Amino acid sequence: MARVKEKISRSLFIIPALALLATFVVYPVASTIYLSFATGDPPFPANYWAVLSSREIIDARGFVRGFPLGALLHNFLWMLIHLPLTTFLGLVLAIIVRNVRGSGVIKSSIFLGMVIPMIVGGVIIRFMFDKDAGVVNAVLGLLGLTTRSWTAHPESALLALIFGSVWLWTGFSMILYSAGLSTIPRDYYEAAMVDGATPVRMFFSITLPLLKPITTVIVTMTILWELKIFDIVYVATLGGPGGASNVLALQMYFYAFRQFDLNRASVVATILMFLTLAAAIPMITSVIRRERR
Numbered sequence: 001m002a003r004v005k006e007k008i009s010r011s012l013f014i015i016p017a018l019a020l021l022a023t024f025v026v027y028p029v030a031s032t033i034y035l036s037f038a039t040g041d042p043p044f045p046a047n048y049w050a051v052l053s054s055r056e057i058i059d060a061r062g063f064v065r066g067f068p069l070g071a072l073l074h075n076f077l078w079m080l081i082h083l084p085l086t087t088f089l090g091l092v093l094a095i096i097v098r099n100v101r102g103s104g105v106i107k108s109s110i111f112l113g114m115v116i117p118m119i120v121g122g123v124i125i126r127f128m129f130d131k132d133a134g135v136v137n138a139v140l141g142l143l144g145l146t147t148r149s150w151t152a153h154p155e156s157a158l159l160a161l162i163f164g165s166v167w168l169w170t171g172f173s174m175i176l177y178s179a180g181l182s183t184i185p186r187d188y189y190e191a192a193m194v195d196g197a198t199p200v201r202m203f204f205s206i207t208l209p210l211l212k213p214i215t216t217v218i219v220t221m222t223i224l225w226e227l228k229i230f231d232i233v234y235v236a237t238l239g240g241p242g243g244a245s246n247v248l249a250l251q252m253y254f255y256a257f258r259q260f261d262l263n264r265a266s267v268v269a270t271i272l273m274f275l276t277l278a279a280a281i282p283m284i285t286s287v288i289r290r291e292r293r
Contacts, residue, residue, distance in 0.1 A: 015090040035266035051267040056243060056251050061075070067154045071251040072271075074158055076245070079226045081162050082169070085220055089166070091211075097130025098181055107178065109172035118168070120292035122235030126151055127162035151237050154244035161245055165232055170226065173218045181207070213290070220283040227275050248272055 035195045036047055051057055055070065062069035069077070093110060113121065128134050129150035137147040150160040173237040183208065208215075230249035233239060239246035239254070248268055256265035 015040070032266045032269050032273075035262055036270045038263055047263055047267050051264050051271075055246075056246065056254075057268075059243070067158060068122050068242060068246060071239075071243075071246045071268075073243065073249045074229055074247050077158065077227070079149060079161055079223055081159075082165060082226055083219065083222050085163075086087055086169045086173050086222060087215070089170045089175050090175075090218065091172070092176035093174045094181055095207075098178065107171075107174065113168040114171045114175075116168075118231040119203050120231040121165070121168045122247075125161060126236040128164055129160045138184055153240060154241050155283045156243060157237050157245040158199065161233060164236075165229075168232070169222065173222070176214050176218055177211065186209050213286075216286055217285055220279055223279040224276055227272060227279070 001123070026211045038047075052072075055061075055068075058070040058071050058266070059068050059073075062073070068074070097106050100106065102290055116124075129136050131147055131149040134149075136150070140147050148156075188206050188210075189202055192206060228249050229247055230253070233245055233247050233250050237245045239250050249272065252265050252268040253262045254273070255268060
């Protein structure tokens with residue numbers, strides 16, 4: 001009887017957390033999904049077809065004439081370019097500064113992009129690619145190349161934001177890889193050197209395999225960040241020019257607070273939710289498998 005009372009008393013402590021979870025997570029998610037189904041005849045095909053067939057989400061004409069391609073394809077393009085760049089650069093920088101004096105200062109300067117608010121990061125990116133005040137055009141001018149306001153042209157606006165955001169996120173992967181490298185025993189490398197292994201062989205046979213859990217976390221978190229990207233685009237270009245740099249989160253904002261169409265906004269939010277779940281579930285399952293081992 002005493003054990004039963006103890007279990008009940010312990011369970012009571014969970015109730016406040018469950019109440020907060022239900023109020024601020026479960027209910028909003030359920031309401032969003034309901035709104036995405038709420039109108040139309042029949043509701044499901046009408047709402048989702050109207051959104052997925054709209055030029056704001058997927059613009060097939062962009063493949064022929066260039067940008068815009070639509071918010072959904074812009075997000076995928078962001079992942080296609082931004083993800084490998086930030087992951088690779090983070091790993092390279094972590095390896096380079098591992099045995100360098102003053103590595104803490106170097107890491108801090110690189111990680112600065114993660115510390116500043118993304119709103120400020122969007123402003124910085126906008127000025128970086130400005131024709132008159134931008135550092136990018138200053139370098140291009142010294143090299144005798146073409147200069148322009150890169151965020152003001154449809155064919156270059158999205159790419160400017162993507163490459164500009166690489167600095168904002170590379171510090172994240174660098175810090176995680178630095179932490180992962182510090183956990184690898186030096187005995188592994190010393191034994192490999194005795195066996196005559198080259199630095200390249202040690203990298204692919206020791207470093208990369210042992211950093212696989214870190215890489216999984218970095219890739220997953222980066223994809224989630226790329227899917228929900230909003231503030232940088234909002235500040236730098238507002239999705240323009242002509243929707244050339246629009247993304248899903250920004251289009252959801254337009255539907256909800258510019259057009260006051262909560263049903264379409266809920267459809268975009270639901271699509272984003274399932275995309276993020278598709279990215280997060282593999283990481284969660286891999287963590288569970290490691291814990292079971």
